[in-house]
Amino acid sequence: MTSAPQKPFTATVLGLPRVGPRRELKRATEAYWAGAIDAARLHAVARELRRDQLTGLHAAGLDSIPIGTFSYYDQMLDTAVLLGALPPRVAGIADPLDRYFVAARGTDTVEPLELTKWFDTNYHYLIPEIGPDTAFALHPEKLLAELREALELGLPARPVVIGPITFLKLAKGTSGSPLARLAEVLPLYRELLRQLAHAGAQWVQIDEPVLVTDLSAEEIDLVRVTYGELSGATDRPAILLATYFGHPGAALAALASTAIEGVALDFTSGTDVSAVTATPGLASKLVVAGIVDGRNVWRTDLDRALATLTALPGSAAHVAVSSSCSLLHVPYTLTAETRLDERLRSWLAFGTEKVTEVRLLATGLREGPQAIHAELTTARAALASRRSDPRLNNPRVRARLAELGPDAARRAPAEQRRELQRARLRLPVLPTTTIGSYPQTSAIRLARAALRTGKIDQAEYVRRMRAEIADVVALQEDLGLDVLVHGEPERNDMVQYFAEQLDGFATTEHGWVQSYATLCVRPPILFADVARRGPMTVEWIGYAQSLTDKPVKGILTGPVTILAWSFVRDDQPLGDSARQVALAIREETVDLQSAGIRIIQVDEPALRELLPLRTVDQPAYLEWSVAAFRLATSGVSDATQIHTHMCYSEFGKVIGAIAGLDADVTSIVAARSHMEVLDDLNAAGFDRGIGPGVYAVHSPRVPSVDEIITSLRAALKAVPAERLWVNPDCGLKARGRTEVEASLRNMVAAAAAMR
Secondary structure: OOOOOOOOOOEOOOOOOOOOOOOHHHHHHHHHHOOOOOHHHHHHHHHHHHHHHHHHHHHOOOOOEEEOOOOOOOHHHHHHHHOOOOOHHHOOOOOHHHHHHHHHHOOOOOOOOOEEEOOOOOOEEEOOEEOOOOOOOOOOHHHHHHHHHHHHOOOOEEEEEEOHHHHHHHOEEOOOOHHHHHHHHHHHHHHHHHHHHHOOOOEEEEEOHHHHOOOOHHHHHHHHHHHHHHHHOOOOOEEEEEOOOOOOOHHHHHHHOOOOOEEEEEOOOOOOHHHHHOOOOOOOOEEEEEEEOOOOOEOOOHHHHHHHHHHOOOHHHHEEEEEOOOHHHOOOOOOOOOOOOHHHHHOEOOHHHHHHHHHHHHHHHHHOHHHHHHHHHHHHHHHHHHHOOHHHOOHHHHHHHHHOOHHHHOOOOHHHHHHHHHHHHOOOOOOEOOOOEOOOOHHHHHHHHHHHHOOOOHHHHHHHHHHHHHHHHHHHHHHOOOOEOOEOOOOOOOOHHHHOOEEEEEOOOOOOEEEEOOEEEOOOEEEEEEEEOOOOOHHHHHHHHHOOOOOEEEEEEOHHHHHHOOEOOOOOOHHHHHHHHHHHHHHHHHHHHHOOOOEEEEEOOOOOOOOOOOHHHHHHHHHHHHHHHHHHHOOOOOOOEEEEEEOOOOOHHHHHHHHHOOOOEEEEOOOOOOOHHHHHHHHOOOOOEEEEOOOOOOOOOOOOHHHHHHHHHHHHOOOOHHHEOEOOOOOOOOOOHHHHHHHHHHHHHHHHHHO
């Protein structure tokens, strides 16, 4: 027998943010890394954040509270610890917390785990490494401690763990497929369930988001066998199997055939009522309906959501209301955003407001719409206000896009452009450069804050930023780099900076969202048609170019990435919004060229990130995303060299699209994966300039000259020298000045040695 509760719960969310509403955990973790606080203080901050958040959810009316979603760095890293699957290179570190952070961040002598995107979100996870020497062993102390913490507060706690299939499918095998090790991992999950039941858990949530991706028939069978085995065990909590970011497809029937007690489905990303009614076996299970969007910030259409909920079979007894996924992906609360346009504000719901929507819908489902009449009236008024707002339709922008035919996105053949650019730029073989940003010093942040609060005026701010640019240009000249950048001191973020200068976007003051570890971003809100008000970067980049005879790259963010790292409007196709953003970037490239900029880099690190999870949906996305980039970059002459940059992703599925972008040079993350991506590029016939990162920047370690030479030798096995560029993996914004200077000096020395 299981220790399942007497009745199902009615209202919950699938997961929670953890950095704190004022980024308290970020500050405490960075203080711990710097040696300013000890582990006891770090743990105390974490406990206080968990307590406030969990008790707040209970007070808001949720009757099942997820626990175990807290992390000091990343939930996949936590699962690797849970299963004893940290890489052997960190085994000698005695302190568990320090061992954990070294696996994540590395040291001068220890490489960190690779970092990539969590499905099609802007959250990043660390990729576990599973090899022949991985000896799985259960270490449930963290989860049990957090369960005990919640139960002592009197909360209906539901532990959350990443499931075995998702964990192994997303891991990296150093010898064979990690999924082949499933038989070794399943006993650990069975034992974990037993210990959680004995500790007082009535439900456990097992997250298997990988089920919404394309799975083979053999993998679907593994789903059936895995959850048949786990649900067939005695002495366990009730199991809620959670999927999100899409429809689980054939995996849903496999799950329904097992004895698990509940399934969480994402009704905002493809799942509908027919999928539930058409799946035998679901009628007796709890369906946790993810009807409140956990990834975007728009207010829920409560009438439509209620109609969906009431159409589900057995809705009165066997349906609970939930967020579609973890609230990790949205800001904490709208209450702090006092400067937002009031009309726009009425259209939005952040984390706290989404919890309220979940509770309202649960009440409406069980007591009828009349029980939430006032809230339904307010929601209807907000939706009507949004539909009628004139900012959603800019006739000038739409007319300009209609005028631009197919020829607007075409340039001369790549070889012809290459000769023009070679004659104009006169760069050496293996040219060295950086990706764009340089360290954001405290002086830069203080100047930005002083401008915002009125302590300095715009003229003084410009003076300070110009001094920073001059300093960065001088540093690059001293280092001997071949192509320089202006360092981006004026940019708070590579997307927010542009959003602040484009009509159709709004930005927040406190809308922080975790990207990974302690890195947080404030995604802008794209709510209307997009238009450029005027030049956005020309003043800064033109000033940098005036200080040197070497070419300075103009750095812009591409249309796909601006969309991916914003909360986007949901009232028109994403491709339409992409074309509007592309038009604005196109206008900027033309102005940069007129200012004497010979190289323009349009970054698209999110190209892979937005790729739909199902293969059938990918061609349409790749068509409009590639077209948007080409529209953005084809307004300049053939002698102007177009670069792009990509990072954080596994690129195999978009290799063809990378070639389709038709950029003259593509820089790409490659250091942590030891140049493996180059084989994919070669297989696709990629023949443009390529800058595979020769060292990873998401770690404080300084690579040696020999280490970079080794990377270059590996790259040269796949790419001829005349097409190879030498650069770091990514921008240097989050790194320290001393380590950046040392790393780049070694990089330039390595390139010189290879020449």
